[in-house]
Amino acid sequence: GEEIRKQIMLQKQKKKEIEERQEAERSEFLKHNDIIPEGATKCISREEHGPFIAELQPNRTQPTLVNNLYVAPLFPHKPRESDFLMTIPKQDNNLKVSNPNTHDEFISETQLKPPPGARVNPNSRPINVVIQPFPKSLMAVGQTEPKQSVFFPDSKELKEFRSNFISFQIAREMERTRNEDEEDIEYNYIKDVMFKNTNLDKSLLTSCMKAVAVQNGDNKWTLSRDFEGIEKLGSKFTPEQVCAHESYEAAMLRLQEVGIFELHTGKDVLQNVGLAVDFFASNARAMGARVKTIKDRMEKFGLGMLNEKQKKQFENLKKAHEVLKEEHEMQQRKVKIARFILEELTLCPWNTTNAIIDVHRKGEGKALMTLTGVGDPSGRGEAYSFVKKVEKRGYAPKNPPAGPKGKAGDAEGTSDLRKLNMDKMASILRSYGISQDDIEGLKRWDRVHMISDLSAMVVTDGLASGEQAKYARRDNLDASEEREIYNKRLQEIWNRQRDALSAKEIRQDLEME
Numbered sequence: 001g002e003e004i005r006k007q008i009m010l011q012k013q014k015k016k017e018i019e020e021r022q023e024a025e026r027s028e029f030l031k032h033n034d035i036i037p038e039g040a041t042k043c044i045s046r047e048e049h050g051p052f053i054a055e056l057q058p059n060r061t062q063p064t065l066v067n068n069l070y071v072a073p074l075f076p077h078k079p080r081e082s083d084f085l086m087t088i089p090k091q092d093n094n095l096k097v098s099n100p101n102t103h104d105e106f107i108s109e110t111q112l113k114p115p116p117g118a119r120v121n122p123n124s125r126p127i128n129v130v131i132q133p134f135p136k137s138l139m140a141v142g143q144t145e146p147k148q149s150v151f152f153p154d155s156k157e158l159k160e161f162r163s164n165f166i167s168f169q170i171a172r173e174m175e176r177t178r179n180e181d182e183e184d185i186e187y188n189y190i191k192d193v194m195f196k197n198t199n200l201d202k203s204l205l206t207s208c209m210k211a212v213a214v215q216n217g218d219n220k221w222t223l224s225r226d227f228e229g230i231e232k233l234g235s236k237f238t239p240e241q242v243c244a245h246e247s248y249e250a251a252m253l254r255l256q257e258v259g260i261f262e263l264h265t266g267k268d269v270l271q272n273v274g275l276a277v278d279f280f281a282s283n284a285r286a287m288g289a290r291v292k293t294i295k296d297r298m299e300k301f302g303l304g305m306l307n308e309k310q311k312k313q314f315e316n317l318k319k320a321h322e323v324l325k326e327e328h329e330m331q332q333r334k335v336k337i338a339r340f341i342l343e344e345l346t347l348c349p350w351n352t353t354n355a356i357i358d359v360h361r362k363g364e365g366k367a368l369m370t371l372t373g374v375g376d377p378s379g380r381g382e383a384y385s386f387v388k389k390v391e392k393r394g395y396a397p398k399n400p401p402a403g404p405k406g407k408a409g410d411a412e413g414t415s416d417l418r419k420l421n422m423d424k425m426a427s428i429l430r431s432y433g434i435s436q437d438d439i440e441g442l443k444r445w446d447r448v449h450m451i452s453d454l455s456a457m458v459v460t461d462g463l464a465s466g467e468q469a470k471y472a473r474r475d476n477l478d479a480s481e482e483r484e485i486y487n488k489r490l491q492e493i494w495n496r497q498r499d500a501l502s503a504k505e506i507r508q509d510l511e512m513e
Contacts, residue, residue: 039063053145053360053384054494065141068240073142075501079134087130140501143383148240149357150247150349161245164236166208169194171230174213174223184220185213198249247349255348260341270345277338284331291328294321343374352386359388366479368486371493372446373453380441382496417448425451443492445485 050056051064051071063074151158173194174185191205212233213221255261298317301310345351352375359367368389375385417425425447426439432454442450 051145052494053356054490063139068238069148069243070144070146072144073498073501075140075142075498077138077140077504079136079138083134085132085134087132089128089130142497142501143377145384146353146356146386147361148244149353150244150251152350152354153248153252158245158248161237161241162204163208163211164233165242165245166195166200166205167211168230168233168237170209171212171223171227171233174221175230178223184216184222187219187221190221244353251348251350255344258344260344270342270351273338273342273345277335277342280331280334280338284328284335287324287328287331291321291324294324346387347375351388355388356384356386366483368482370449370453371486371489372442372449378497378500380438381443381446381493382441382500384490384493417451420448422447429454441496443489443496445489446492449489 044050044056046058051066052073056062063076065072065074151161170190173190177185187209190209191200191202195205209221212224212227214224215221294317298314298321301314306314355367355369359369370385370387370389372381373385373387375387377383420428422444425444426436428451429439429442429447430436432451434450439447
């Protein structure tokens with residue numbers, strides 16, 4: 001027993017020494033690093049991963065915006081002396097300017113007027129604006145990394161949330177009118193006023209009303225005596241779910257604005273639309289092959305003298321070529337439309353938020369994200385694409401034509417993108433229409449993956465040359481190699497985002513944009 005007590009005491013002493021050493025290291029670290037005055041400071045040990053999907057550099061502070069919805073990096077900046085903040089008040093006629101005597105900084109009122117000689121609408125009015133200095137604490141917010149997933153359309157979670165949330169809103173409005181001694185609420189008021197901008201099914205709205213209220217006749221409703229209470233109703237959902245639902249509604253509206261009304265619901269939507277893309281692309285390839293065959297037959301007639309039979313054959317081929325060429329263009333247009341629909345659905349928030357949560361927050365299986373390409377909000381490889389990576393279903397030839405042999409170390413004759421040098425990859429990307437400025441911002445593995453994705457896309461569309469087709473094949477990497485490359489790409493994108501948003505000078509390419 002005495003020996004056990006000694007071991008316990010030694011363990012407690014060792015633990016205390018470790019805590020004291022960590023506190024001393026933290027204090028020494030804070031002395032030599034700038035910490036923003038807002039919020040709390042947390043030191044992360046080397047064993048901890050940190051709040052982001054990429055690793056944080058040791059012995060370096062990273063201001064961060066953290067809540068239950070997302071985590072995002074912050075980059076402090078000092079405003080220039082010439083910077084100012086201009087706002088437009090909601091009510092121009094009753095513009096109220098704060099008293100400058102009660103503020104450290106002067107706030108002024110002015111009017112925006114057109115320049116001399118400019119054409120002016122006689123019915124237009126000057127715009128009142130308020131000009132004030134920038135806040136002293138200015139933060140550039142980086143890419144938000146979701147922690148809360150958005151509801152899938154027609155999911156059980158969405159239906160349960162809607163039922164609770166709508167019942168809560170109805171009960172709260174009825175409680176307010178009862179406290180103010182107003183009349184009972186009519187059904188049309190709830191449908192046309194309370195939920196004016198919400199597309200609700202009539203049966204859902206009626207069932208939510210019956211859950212908290214009873215009908216008194218004349219289509220008027222009042223709170224039920226058996227009603228469980230507003231607080232209990234409100235406890236059935238969280239503020240984060242309300243935000244997720246708002247994101248869901250905004251995405252649904254976006255889909256409707258671009259003409260997508262039915263494909264966003266149901267199971268395996270992305271897979272089904274992807275199969276449609278493959279189907280239309282296959283038709284386009286077949287039609288393109290027929291157009292080429294007829295064109296080759298037409299060229300065999302040459303420019304020499306033709307007899308009557310040959311002239312008739314040539315005219316028939318010409319007519320067939322025109323018809324098939326028009327059909328081929330129509331098939332290519334279908335491919336573009338189907339691909340557009342697929343991209344819009346892929347970027348819906350219920351797909352992107354669940355992708356990052358499944359891959360990085362939960363760590364389910366061996367799934368990865370594409371990281372670059374469609375879904376990158378920066379468009380230049382300075383942010384992540386939260387699109388789950390799937391195997392390409394597109395056509396890729398088993399024996400693609402070999403390219404010309406290159407010099408030793410250049411690997412121009414190989415289809416293994418890992419062996420190409422940076423200049424060769426830049427040349428391939430330029431052939432796809434990528435600008436040189438965007439190419440220069442891409443690191444090695446980003447170029448490899450972008451070439452692979454673009455090549456697979458044009459091969460699927462039946463538009464690839466032999467040089468492009470060979471790059472559509474996937475490298476034979478095992479899981480550990482692929483994960484290692486994935487982690488490197490994560491870190492490279494994070495570093496580019498950090499450098500871009502913490503830069504003190506505005507980049508020339510951004511000024512041009």
